Amino acid sequence: MHRALETPKELAWHAANAALASSQLKLKQIDCVVLGTAPDAFDGVHMKSEYLADGCGGWGKPFLRCYVGGGTGVYAVAQACFQIASGMFDTALVVCEEKMSSCQPHPQAAFLTIFDPITEQPLKPNLLWIFALEQTRYMETYGITIEEIARVAVKNKRNALNHPAAQLAAELTVEDVLGSEIMAWPVHRLMVSPTSDGAAAIVIAAEEVARRVSDKPIWIQGIGWSLDSAYWTNRDLAYPEYVEKAAWMAYDMAGVKEPRKEIHFAEPYDPFAYKELHHLEGLQLAPKGQAPRLLADGVFERDGDLPVTPSGGLLGVGNPIAAAGMMKICELFWQMRGEAGKRQLPGKPERGVAQAWGDLMQVGTVVVMGTERPD
Amino acid sequence: MSERVAIIGIGFVPLQPATPRHSFKEMVFEAAQIAYADAGISFEEIDSFVTCAEDFNEGISIFDEYTPDQLGCRQKPMHTLTQDGLHGIADALMQIRAGVADIVVVEAHSKASNIITPDWLLDYALDPVYNRPLGFNPHALAALEMNRFMDQTGISASQCAEVVVKNRLNARDNPLAAYPLKTNRRTVDSSPYLCYPLHEEELAKYADGCVVIVVANEATAKKVVNQPVWILGAGFANDSPTIESRCWGYAEYARLAARSAFRQAGIKSVDEIDFFEVDDSYAYKELQHLIALGLYDEPVEAGRAVESGETRCDGKTPVNVSGGALGMGLPLEAHGLYRVVELVLQVRGQAGERQLSRAKIGVAQSWRGVPTTSGALVIVGSEAPRG
Numbered sequence: 080m081h082r083a084l085e086t087p088k089e090l091a092w093h094a095a096n097a098a099l100a101s102s103q104l105k106l107k108q109i110d111c112v113v114l115g116t117a118p119d120a121f122d123g124v125h126m127k128s129e130y131l132a133d134g135c136g137g138w139g140k141p142f143l144r145c146y147v148g149g150g151t152g153v154y155a156v157a158q159a160c161f162q163i164a165s166g167m168f169d170t171a172l173v174v175c176e177e178k179m180s181s182c183q184p185h186p187q188a189a190f191l192t193i194f195d196p197i198t199e200q201p202l203k204p205n206l207l208w209i210f211a212l213e214q215t216r217y218m219e220t221y222g223i224t225i226e227e228i229a230r231v232a233v234k235n236k237r238n239a240l241n242h243p244a245a246q247l248a249a250e251l252t253v254e255d256v257l258g259s260e261i262m263a264w265p266v267h268r269l270m271v272s273p274t275s276d277g278a279a280a281i282v283i284a285a286e287e288v289a290r291r292v293s294d295k296p297i298w299i300q301g302i303g304w305s306l307d308s309a310y311w312t313n314r315d316l317a318y319p320e321y322v323e324k325a326a327w328m329a330y331d332m333a334g335v336k337e338p339r340k341e342i343h344f345a346e347p348y349d350p351f352a353y354k355e356l357h358h359l360e361g362l363q364l365a366p367k368g369q370a371p372r373l374l375a376d377g378v379f380e381r382d383g384d385l386p387v388t389p390s391g392g393l394l395g396v397g398n399p400i401a402a403a404g405m406m407k408i409c410e411l412f413w414q415m416r417g418e419a420g421k422r423q424l425p426g427k428p429e430r431g432v433a434q435a436w437g438d439l440m441q442v443g444t445v446v447v448m449g450t451e452r453p454d
Numbered sequence: 455m456s457e458r459v460a461i462i463g464i465g466f467v468p469l470q471p472a473t474p475r476h477s478f479k480e481m482v483f484e485a486a487q488i489a490y491a492d493a494g495i496s497f498e499e500i501d502s503f504v505t506c507a508e509d510f511n512e513g514i515s516i517f518d519e520y521t522p523d524q525l526g527c528r529q530k531p532m533h534t535l536t537q538d539g540l541h542g543i544a545d546a547l548m549q550i551r552a553g554v555a556d557i558v559v560v561e562a563h564s565k566a567s568n569i570i571t572p573d574w575l576l577d578y579a580l581d582p583v584y585n586r587p588l589g590f591n592p593h594a595l596a597a598l599e600m601n602r603f604m605d606q607t608g609i610s611a612s613q614c615a616e617v618v619v620k621n622r623l624n625a626r627d628n629p630l631a632a633y634p635l636k637t638n639r640r641t642v643d644s645s646p647y648l649c650y651p652l653h654e655e656e657l658a659k660y661a662d663g664c665v666v667i668v669v670a671n672e673a674t675a676k677k678v679v680n681q682p683v684w685i686l687g688a689g690f691a692n693d694s695p696t697i698e699s700r701c702w703g704y705a706e707y708a709r710l711a712a713r714s715a716f717r718q719a720g721i722k723s724v725d726e727i728d729f730f731e732v733d734d735s736y737a738y739k740e741l742q743h744l745i746a747l748g749l750y751d752e753p754v755e756a757g758r759a760v761e762s763g764e765t766r767c768d769g770k771t772p773v774n775v776s777g778g779a780l781g782m783g784l785p786l787e788a789h790g791l792y793r794v795v796e797l798v799l800q801v802r803g804q805a806g807e808r809q810l811s812r813a814k815i816g817v818a819q820s821w822r823g824v825p826t827t828s829g830a831l832v833i834v835g836s837e838a839p840r841g
Binding site for chain 1: 503508510513516519520522523527528529530534535536541547549552554577582690692694696714718826827
């Protein structure tokens, strides 16, 4: 949602404070702070990490900001995870913050500056166009219909009805989605996540600390990330190979051999409706081109065989870029702790995967979490 | 912490005030080729990549989009830090110790000559609510800090000027340096004030360049190179970003980073360190950073040391033999990595005319410039750390 009254620092503070309260640790017990936040152009603050440092609690501490565009929210957890696994730190506070509303009249203008200044910017592209290209390629390659894509928006916006921070929760039908304006064919307005302000944070700890302070720690079992070529025009956009690479890196670490059987629920990145399906395929949770059929069969519903985006995702809750990825990590945590309230999945899920995506349709970041300590 | 980690390859291009004939991608490609050849590896063997870059300095949002191709890391783990290159080295160290990767490449570059109005850009680093509306040039923060520093330590403006003389003179023996100059204290002292008491000549000038460093675990390092340069410790820290509540006059971030890195390296006293490459983006900063690293019993000694030549190449504790940022130029996020390049060349005995007779353990330290309080520190040595 738009939090016009809060400065970026204050948003970061709210999230950091809530995470510390949930972990029952004090800031002085935190060894290092990791920040994730997307382009500086939104806030118009140069060296945004330094500006946000004290809001995140990174004062008088090792502090750094990691950055992989839209993939940052999930990647930040991977960053903090290897920082702790290195033995250098025992505890880390990971904060993701985004304030898009200060970019007036619309943050889309800031996105013009992400394109190659020589070959692409003169064409004045925007994100809707390039994602429309990718969606078209995806639909064309596998013979997917627009109705099948629209179902994602219906599901996620409905799931978001139970999320206390949701910005665009709604009870809609496929007809409603297809009746909304066409932004750039085949992308309809209700298939696009909104721009948002928000922040989310978690605390992670080494095993000894985790066992001491919590009787219900959720374990990070695997982390993976992968960045593809900047020349997106030269790649086949029908299938996200970089997500597959990132997923296998995380699954191998987690000891997951058959993701479809061993992953109980998923929070893939869904800034556009088709992206959820696209990413489920990259995550090896659906065969190539088959995710839309599984969705139509109800497999991805909250009471389905493989619940997907029970939080409501970016389409329903909102898309404060880096914070949106972290919101997905938070959802895995709540679901496996049994603290998801009305969104709680049936059957005590024991392992989930969160994924984020970004840059020029280019980066996949994956975190596998579970109730069991990894080997 | 049992895993030992070494630098097995370095690649760099000479720093220059402007590089109109090269794009940043070409500079990165060149430095990467040199680094991979130096390490004797091919890009396919590298597990993970880190680039240190800031969007506004690049003029491109979400800059990490443009990092993979020229480094050869398509569909590999790659991420960006919006930090100095030394944070990148610390990041590589942590990835390897965590077992996530065996070989990590760290890259940082500068195309500062593309920034038409660098001081205006720096304005955007000020707090947008409390500070930016006051309409001052961020260099004024350095001048304020210098005033406080001199008042607190008893170090004189002339002693700060000595740092410029020393470093620009050192740069004459460094083929990578963009601003070598035989100068004297009077010339520095008589240059116009940027903001009182800071003279124009005491400010490091921007330069373009690129450094790529290959970092590897012990097994790989011993297999592929004869002379690995071991990373003994790395630390990074922030003080308060808010100018109203920070520690003026003292570089707390440098002290915290040093404390952590020294502990990892098992270094009890700074006397164990043979030479230093510390941030000198403003002349007084070199002295302030040396004080924070614990070189002197009394802060005032830092001023006397530079005056007496103790920190010259032939002195007891050589500081910025490379010429530092004052002599080499300030290459944005690559600043810290050029310091590492000097450490590696010295430790390997490849520093040419400026080769130190004793260069077994060296320290590189960086600061991210005004208005930040962010810094990192890396210690390297010729011998592998003791278990």
